[in-house]
Amino acid sequence: MTINQGATNLRRVLADPNGFVVAPGVYDGMSARMALAAGFDALYMTGAGTAASVHGQADLGICTLNDMRNNAEMIANLSPSTPLIADADTGYGGPIMVSRTTEQYARSGVAAFHIEDQVQTKRCGHLSGKLLVDTETYATRIRAAVQARQRIGSDIVVIARTDALLGQGYEESLVRLRAARDAGADMGFLEGVSSREMAAQAVRDLAPWPLVLNMVEHGSTPSISAAEAREIGFKMIIFPFATIGPALMAMREGLEKLKRDGLPGLNKELTPQMLFRVCGLDESVKLDADAGGAAFDGGVDLR
Numbered sequence: 001m002t003i004n005q006g007a008t009n010l011r012r013v014l015a016d017p018n019g020f021v022v023a024p025g026v027y028d029g030m031s032a033r034m035a036l037a038a039g040f041d042a043l044y045m046t047g048a049g050t051a052a053s054v055h056g057q058a059d060l061g062i063c064t065l066n067d068m069r070n071n072a073e074m075i076a077n078l079s080p081s082t083p084l085i086a087d088a089d090t091g092y093g094g095p096i097m098v099s100r101t102t103e104q105y106a107r108s109g110v111a112a113f114h115i116e117d118q119v120q121t122k123r124c125g126h127l128s129g130k131l132l133v134d135t136e137t138y139a140t141r142i143r144a145a146v147q148a149r150q151r152i153g154s155d156i157v158v159i160a161r162t163d164a165l166l167g168q169g170y171e172e173s174l175v176r177l178r179a180a181r182d183a184g185a186d187m188g189f190l191e192g193v194s195s196r197e198m199a200a201q202a203v204r205d206l207a208p209w210p211l212v213l214n215m216v217e218h219g220s221t222p223s224i225s226a227a228e229a230r231e232i233g234f235k236m237i238i239f240p241f242a243t244i245g246p247a248l249m250a251m252r253e254g255l256e257k258l259k260r261d262g263l264p265g266l267n268k269e270l271t272p273q274m275l276f277r278v279c280g281l282d283e284s285v286k287l288d289a290d291a292g293g294a295a296f297d298g299g300v301d302l303r
């Protein structure tokens with residue numbers, strides 16, 4: 001049995017000339033379960049969503065390595081063969097911390113992660129006023145990740161993200177991505193791609209290095225579908241707000257209804273059993289029975 005099945009599977013898809021990865025953003029166990037049930041064969045753990053759900057905070061560099069690794073480990077192990085691509089922000093420090101991040105993510109079952117060139121007091125890539133470290137410091141982060149991966153013999157995929165586009169422009173972003181590629185990163189990530197033309201240009205300028213498209217709607221990137229991204233030549237697309245977006249809107253609506261009517265008035269389909277089935281109820285019951293347990297002999301459905 002491989003230690004990190006998700007990473008090995010992801011590398012197989014990336015090595016396939018026709019391979020393309022579509023990863024909806026998930027931020028907790030339930031959103032990951034929903035994405036798996038919907039049939040996605042890769043997941044993306046959003047750092048913004050982790051900050052929002054774990055701490056109730058904005059994406060401002062508040063999550064630590066421990067916060068991110070704990071969330072990623074739980075999500076990655078819901079379906080170990082399904083690659084989880086996880087946000088790793090700045091790597092959480094200098095080369096020593098980036099090494100720890102890489103090792104811990106790899107051992108937690110994460111298949112790929114991205115490290116960026118913002119300063120430690122980072123912010124979401126779609127906010128203005130970002131500050132960056134210099135290219136050499138950035139390359140050092142990437143080198144530390146690549147060396148850690150090699151040292152432990154892990155298949156984990158290192159994705160180099162640059163946040164230079166918004167403040168420094170396209171040419172500087174290319175310089176940084178090339179430096180990251182030369183430092184051994186497996187894939188590149190140009191944050192905040194601002195047009196389809198630029199997206200296609202980046203794919204051409206960096207070919208054959210595979211690129212990921214970060215599809216944050218209503219940020220700095222125009223809406224590009226998974227099919228279009230594939231057509232343009234990207235190898236992977238992530239949709240960070242794919243689950244937290246609908247969840248937030250539905251919670252707001254549901255809470256307004258409760259405030260108004262004094263009852264949540266939930267959809268009839270939403271029983272406790274249904275919620276627990278989304279989260280592996282039947283598999284757990286089977287585990288118990290297979291081990292000779294009798295706790296669920298009578299089932300869990302009310303009659």
Ligand SMILES: C[C@](O)(C(=O)O)[C@H](CC(=O)O)C(=O)O
Nearest residue numbers: 046047048124125126216240
């Ligand atoms: C991809 C990202 O790092 C994330 O945390 O999901 C964010 C998404 C967002 O907050 O818009 C980013 O693009 O910085």
